[in-house]
Amino acid sequence: MNANDLYKSFDAIDDDTLLKSESRKKGGMSAARWISLAAAAIILGIGVFAIAHFAKQPDDNHYMLVPTPEPTQQVSPAPFETVRPTQDITETVPPTDPAVVTMHFSSERAALLSATHAMIRGESVEDIPLTPNGSGVYFGLDGGALVAYAEAELIEEPGNVRYELSSPVASFPYELGLRARRSVSDYIRRNLEPGFSGDDELQLFGFIGENYIIFTGEPFHGYQAAAIFCTPDGSQWTEFGAFEGHPAELTGGAVLSENEGYLCYFDRSLMRFEDYTPRRLTVYRTNDGGKTWEDIGLTIPEEFEGIIAPPAAALSPYFEGDHGIIPVMYSTFNSFTAGFDSHTAYFETNDGGESWVFRLPTVVSPA
Amino acid sequence: MTDERIIELYFSRDETAISETSLKYGAYCFSVANNILDNRDDSEECVNSTWFKAWNAMPPTRPNVLKLFLARITRSLAFTRYTERAALKRGGGQAALVLDELSECIGDGDAATEAELNELRKAVAAFVKTLPERERDVLVRRCFYTESIQSIAKRYGISGSGVMSALSRARKKLREYLMKEGFIDERK
Numbered sequence: 001m002n003a004n005d006l007y008k009s010f011d012a013i014d015d016d017t018l019l020k021s022e023s024r025k026k027g028g029m030s031a032a033r034w035i036s037l038a039a040a041a042i043i044l045g046i047g048v049f050a051i052a053h054f055a056k057q058p059d060d061n062h063y064m065l066v067p068t069p070e071p072t073q074q075v076s077p078a079p080f081e082t083v084r085p086t087q088d089i090t091e092t093v094p095p096t097d098p099a100v101v102t103m104h105f106s107s108e109r110a111a112l113l114s115a116t117h118a119m120i121r122g123e124s125v126e127d128i129p130l131t132p133n134g135s136g137v138y139f140g141l142d143g144g145a146l147v148a149y150a151e152a153e154l155i156e157e158p159g160n161v162r163y164e165l166s167s168p169v170a171s172f173p174y175e176l177g178l179r180a181r182r183s184v185s186d187y188i189r190r191n192l193e194p195g196f197s198g199d200d201e202l203q204l205f206g207f208i209g210e211n212y213i214i215f216t217g218e219p220f221h222g223y224q225a226a227a228i229f230c231t232p233d234g235s236q237w238t239e240f241g242a243f244e245g246h247p248a249e250l251t252g253g254a255v256l257s258e259n260e261g262y263l264c265y266f267d268r269s270l271m272r273f274e275d276y277t278p279r280r281l282t283v284y285r286t287n288d289g290g291k292t293w294e295d296i297g298l299t300i301p302e303e304f305e306g307i308i309a310p311p312a313a314a315l316s317p318y319f320e321g322d323h324g325i326i327p328v329m330y331s332t333f334n335s336f337t338a339g340f341d342s343h344t345a346y347f348e349t350n351d352g353g354e355s356w357v358f359r360l361p362t363v364v365s366p367a
Numbered sequence: 368m369t370d371e372r373i374i375e376l377y378f379s380r381d382e383t384a385i386s387e388t389s390l391k392y393g394a395y396c397f398s399v400a401n402n403i404l405d406n407r408d409d410s411e412e413c414v415n416s417t418w419f420k421a422w423n424a425m426p427p428t429r430p431n432v433l434k435l436f437l438a439r440i441t442r443s444l445a446f447t448r449y450t451e452r453a454a455l456k457r458g459g460g461q462a463a464l465v466l467d468e469l470s471e472c473i474g475d476g477d478a479a480t481e482a483e484l485n486e487l488r489k490a491v492a493a494f495v496k497t498l499p500e501r502e503r504d505v506l507v508r509r510c511f512y513t514e515s516i517q518s519i520a521k522r523y524g525i526s527g528s529g530v531m532s533a534l535s536r537a538r539k540k541l542r543e544y545l546m547k548e549g550f551i552d553e554r555k
Contacts, residue, residue: 001473001474001476001477001478001479001483001487001550002470002473002474002475002476002477002478002479003466003467003469003470003472003473003475004446004450004466004478005473005478005479005483005484005487006469006472006473006487006491007446007462007465007466007469007510008443008446008484008488009484009487009488009490009491009492010491010507010510010511011439011442011443011488011511012488012489012491012492013491013492013495013507013511014492015431015432015435017495017496017503017507018432018435018438018507018511019432019435020504021503021504021507021508021511021512103517154517154527156515156516156517156527158464158467158468161516161526161527161528161531198528201528203526217526218520218525218526218529249524
């Protein structure tokens with residue numbers, strides 16, 4: 001007997017087992033445990049952070065940011081405007097070695113930022129093909145710094161899966177990366193895999209803002225946990241709040257002050273249920289520094305019933321004073337191509353997030 | 368159109384059965400074939416052959432789940448095509464990787480006889496049921512549907528390395544199971 005025989009034998013698997021494998025599973029763990037899992041890093045990044053060293057404080061959660069004249073690593077700042085908006089999976093690169101498969105990921109952060117800035121000013125936006133969680137960045141601990149990259153290559157070869165990162169957009173203290181890894185790994189141990197020991201190999205993703213980073217790891221069965229760090233005055237990085245028990249994949253977030261923050265989630269697993277409505281978005285808000293989080297109940301108006309198709313997702317909020325927006329990526333079915341087109345809309349608040357109104361921007365075609 | 372209605376069309380020898388099947392399951396069967404063959408033309412040919420085989424099989428066969436009935440036909444046709452291509456050194460796609468992985472479990476002996484293959488089928492079907500849910504699903508997607516690691520990772524929302532480790536555990540258990548059942552000589 002040989003491998004061909006064994007491969008053929010898999011056609012004897014019963015229908016029930018095959019059908020069960022078609023749907024998204026949550027493994028053998030309780031929903032509550034999955035809910036609190038692994039991580040998505042979201043961000044509204046603006047510009048490039050200055051490279052800095054910092055000294056660890058006695059308190060394990062605090063770091064002192066100490067600017068130095070000579071950075072430990074010169075990271076070429078790539079202004080976000082130069083990052084081309086793309087789908088999150090842009091292409092599968094034909095491998096030269098048939099045993100190696102490569103997938104390319106490109107952050108949509110630049111496109112989202114561009115659209116966000118236009119929408120909050122009431123300007124027209126390009127109808128860009130955003131995806132629910134494609135606006136994050138990929139973190140690497142390289143050359144003495146925590147570096148955020150816009151591009152990632154997932155390389156799969158027998159016995160080895162790894163990421164190769166490129167197009168750096170921002171740099172942060174190295175120690176912050178170690179702390180984030182530990183924090184996300186601890187989260188995985190608490191909530192998903194008690195025996196998890198991959199701290200050193202953990203690939204971090206996330207969302208970056210002017211004074212915060214939301215870290216995450218890869219989703220586990222569609223659920224991600226966040227580890228949020230912020231530096232309100234630019235001198236110390238502190239961990240913001242506790243995030244046990246939030247559902248699904250992170251698609252955005254923001255820390256607005258030492259008390260106020262938002263996290264946006266998207267639950268792909270709901271898409272298999274017939275009563276799933278893509279009009280309902282999942283956005284949590286905290287007003288107590290992340291101790292408690294409340295779903296603010298954003299729902300796209302009823303007139304979109306039957307027009308909006310999954311996926312629809314809330315992306316990273318952006319505020320200028322009390323005026324703020326939460327960009328929304330939504331899809332419609334294209335009967336001509338038998339595929340889905342993605343569009344951009346937003347919820348707007350003029351009272352600091354107490355009430356929200358759904359708006360459609362004026363859309364122009366991409367150049 | 369419902370599966371029941373499509374099956375009735377086959378039983379009443381109505382040729383619209385094929386167009387309805389193609390409309391509903393053409394893309395699905397194509398993906399089953401293309402995972403194995405990684406070639407559009409060959410995969411389309413397998414899908415067309417699937418309709419022909421289904422037409423000949425129904426009646427008398429009345430599938431419990433039409434989609435899986437078709438998938439098994441397509442998978443078998445595609446794998447036959449794959450082995451023919453491999454003989455011509457034109458192998459490729461995910462099938463080469465899956466076969467390489469499965470060779471860890473069973474070695475590289477002579478092809479099984481029909482009787483041996485039937486016993487092996489029963490053993491594999493029984494073994495899969497013993498696995499934990501996560502390992503079972505991942506193994507089924509990899510070894511029945513011949514899906515890539517990335518595709519499985521995306522389907523279940525887990526990392527590529529998580530899929531690899533689940534597969535590795537499942538294969539180790541499969542080897543032990545086949546050894547216990549006498550399909551593999553323990554000394555090998």
